[in-house]
Amino acid sequence: MPSMRDAVVVGAGPNGLTAAVELARRGMTVEVFEARDTVGGGARTEELTLPGFRHDPCSAVHPLGAGSPVFRALPLERYGLTWLHPELAMAQPFDDGTAAVLAHSVGETAMSLGPHDAGRYRKLVAPYTGRWDTLAADFLTVPWDGVPGGPLTLARFGAVGLPPVSWLLRRFRDDRARALFAGLAAHVMAPLSTPATSGLALVFALAAHAHGWPLARGGSQAIADALAAYLRDLGGVVHTGVEVRRIDELPPARAYVFDTSPSALARIAGLGNAFAGFRHGAAAFKIDYALDGPVPWTAPEARRAGTVHLGASTAEIATALEAAAGGRKAPEVPFLITAQPTLVDPERAPEGKHVYWAYGHVPNGWDGDLTDAVERQIERFAPGFRDLVLARAVAGPPELAARNANYVGGDIACGAFTGLQTLLRPRPARVPYATPHPAVYLCSSAAWPGPGVHGMVGHNAAKAVWRRLRQS
Template sequence: MDAVVVGAGPNGLTAAIALAESGLEVVVYEAAGAVGGGARTEELVPGFRYDPCSGAHPTGAGSPVFARMPLAKHGLEWVQPELPMAHPFPDGSAAVLSRSVAETAESLGPDASAYRRLMAPFAGRWPQLVDAVMRPPLAGPPRHPVLSARMGSYGVLPATVLQRRFAAERARGLFAGMAGHGSAPLTSPLTAGFGMMFALSGHDVGWPVARGGSQAIADALAGYLRSLGGVIHTNRRIRTMAELPRARAYLFDTAPEGLLEIAGDRLPARSARSLARYRRGLSVFKLDYALDGPMPWTSPDARRAGTIHLGPTATEINASLTTASRGRMPEVPFLLTGQPTVADPGRAPEGKHVFWAYGHVPYGWDGDATEAIERQIERFAPGFRDLVLARRVTTPADLEAHNPNNVNGGISVGSTAGLNALFRPTFAPVPYATGNPSVFLCSSATPPGPGVHGLCGEYAARTALRRVFGRRR
């Protein structure tokens, strides 16, 4: 056997594909009954398909590695909602993230030209931006030095600093909501980078859903891998190296905790110790719904968006993330929500919908956030509770039971605060290497971090190809 991959999430599958494309024999072992990890789709109640984890896919649709694979041939179709994202206010108005910079700017009133000025140097340059930003930070000189330097000068800032360019609450709230995807207090360095990249992905690639559900992404990756001769075993939770066949390279699409459990005794003591010090971030509490009709948003813009952020103000969003990071449950949680059936009605019976919402809670929190989350939704969509046909509550512990990578309900597989967003899982020039020359980490615990984009898997596979097999891609 040439290579073994543990875990069939988007990164494990992408790593396996990169190895198989190079003519190597690859086998993948997956703990769950289905491939996909954070890109899966299940039935909530008969007729209603929902995504237990990832739902919206700016980084998937904008991934250069997915783009070069024949995923459409294997069933993947991106579908775009009319608006990538809306950021409603309780008065029924909304700031919006549109495909068009002009429409977005227009929704920001007095800050329209400040927004246009901020985005102008970057809009329309997504491939170069991904190349500049979504790569291992110490991988060598940037290929687009001017763009990298310009984005770097904004991206390193805390979102609370960059948003001072805006005078009014609408633009500040919109930007804070996008920066909040970084799952860290907005006073942390680099959170502005999340805000910029989420805004620019909205303009350049959209925030689409996968037709039929996020499982379609994983199924397309698995289908392509099998077409290259790769083999996937599901229902195989690996706990020791002895359970794996002998191979020249082992790639782990696991959390550092999983790598240490399975191969800790094969790593140099120093590497194992630094992996064990890996910092964890916030946890997530998620609710999924089957609804009797469309979401009753008071904002007409929210009704046509795929993703809706419920803050609404930058101050409230930052307070929510800061409170959770200090170990307390925020009374008014900042929520990321989505209504995939607006773009992809086939996931529910005619006229019905699926809807999801999640908020950040303290790491490993074991309380019940259902009431706080539903109260926040009702602020922007009064009467929403009356439409609920079925509800699935997913606590941090449930998230870990669903996927061992979500240790204690952390969905970013480690802290993304400050430099942890760049140097993952440890500060190392080649973050995919583990100190054992045949063992590599390929999960979102490595750069460029969380998201369904496969880039961690691609970079890890390139490292293994170069170091073990003497090949370059």
């Protein structure tokens, strides 16, 4: 008879690998099964365009990565992970050639918002400045699971963060500041009227002031590779190129942990309609570029930023998000989140060349072509951009879903931010990671605290598994 493992993990994305590492650190026997030939999930790096150009098919910049409580507790730097910090975390250019910025310095950020809102910004972030580690540990774990490390700070944050970001925008007089926060909230791919988007936008801002918005040297693959290497040193086993269709194809184990979509977990584990109420949200339309030179931004601040948001006003951003969430047609003027990896990591392209990464929001499952609209928006703030394009790799919702089965309909957030699902992911439950089967758990971004390469869903799910196994 095959030996009984303590845990088997399905899916080798950052959360699945983190869950496996956390269990292995506690002395448990762990095996991981990944359908692709390499580990990575949403943290991969590949030559998508031309030889020598190393692109990130999904995540590129990691606002919650360097400041992740679990990543900071793991010796990932010993396994090749190095965070690279651009001079500015993010810039958001406007049509007049100026830009708002998100810098490590609160003062520099505040001053970029103009004289009327600089003080308002300082007042907003002051209660949390210098408290990131405690706030992140409380915010990124299940709120009712234990006593918060900073209960007063968390309560104050909740009072500000639980309303929609549209409420937070009222604090500011001018649209520069409002557009900056609208762009931060847009990372969750939901309308600005969505509850709790104030908190999500504020978390991104505070992350920049605490640990930055870094990139991983060599690409996001370095994060997954470091986790996998550490897991192997702990005695864990990683199998790649193995697509799991039924749970009885896996080795016997005391627990099965799925870094998959809820629907895939239900199908593989035979749980029927256990997650029938789970909803997927708007999708991404992504383009990776090989460029003959740096992006020719009009605003000088954008030339120093690892991330550049392209949305010239709050109204423009709101219209784009509402169109994508409405499920009918793509926005005519998309809001874009773009990244410039070779600004800080020139070895990811041949000498003098660059890689560039951009995506806009479209309805779930949309099968059109947004390329022209994306490039018009880039050209608006960087005239001459198209002249630099050597090659492009275009991925709409069908292609994104084919690359990563967790991105159902191209939903890279792994679940809509709507209704109770905004906070109670994947469904209301005391233990969000548990399922109707006592030995089956979910550890993907579909569960709290949601998307982003931070490993905290895997950490939290592993904690739930460890607690159960300790009692059995």
